[in-house]
Amino acid sequence: MRDYLESLEQDAAKDPEQRARELSRRELPKRFYKQAVAAPIEGGFAIHLDGRAVKTPGKSTLLLPNETIAKAVAAEWEAQEKVINPGAMPLTRIANTAQDAVTARFAEVADEITRFCGSDALCYRADDPAVLVARQTEVWDPVLRWAEDKLESRFELIAGLIHREQPATLLKAYRARLDAFSPLQLAALHTATSLAGSAVLALALAEGHLSTDDAWTAAHIEEDFNIERWGEDAEASMIRAYKRTEFDAAALILRA
Incomplete structure (x- = not known):
């Protein structure tokens, strides 16, 4: 393997x-x-x-x-x-991965997810146009405030794309929460994190703070904004539908 x-x-x-x-x-x-x-x-x-x-x-x-x-x-x-x-069986794939790999390498996978949190998409904000800035603030800020309460630490927001690591105390607290997950839940959390581009949204989904629909919408604010302005082509729509199926599978495991 x-x-x-x-x-x-x-x-x-x-x-x-x-x-x-x-x-x-x-x-x-x-x-x-x-x-x-x-x-x-x-x-x-x-x-x-x-x-x-x-x-x-x-x-x-x-x-x-x-x-x-x-x-x-x-x-x-x-x-x-x-x-x-297998491409049409996301639950089976996640379960296989959890049983064959994550069980034996739990700490490594948990560390990988925590690294996602260190450069979480919710912390990287557009500086224009104003409509997009407002949407990110409206949807993302309450999720970050929820996470900060849980982690007892503050996220740093970044304007633009220049990388800045989040505080070590915050990442340590995030990592500690993952120890309560089962290998199957952790595999699903990794899937949700990858698809959402956000370990914070994945955690909010797993802990019941966000519904599956709300987490998905929050992960696609910029994409939806661009669709409103420029439209969506058929290929992009197909890819997004496939990703949603994968995301729903991860969410089912996390919420079951």
């Missing part, structure tokens, strides 16, 4: 369309089962395909922590038609 953190960074750098193209070039396995169901087993739930448990790429039985997540994963398998397409 490739180094997990390297894999995360490479996957995050790809847009969903690129990932879909890569998957489409592979020879996908044909659907070989009639029914996919969530089945209770010791320690949680498995996914049974005609009675046989789904295995992770690491060859262990895929184990889900609760019925809500297990039924959603089973639905992904049930939705496959002639072939099994």
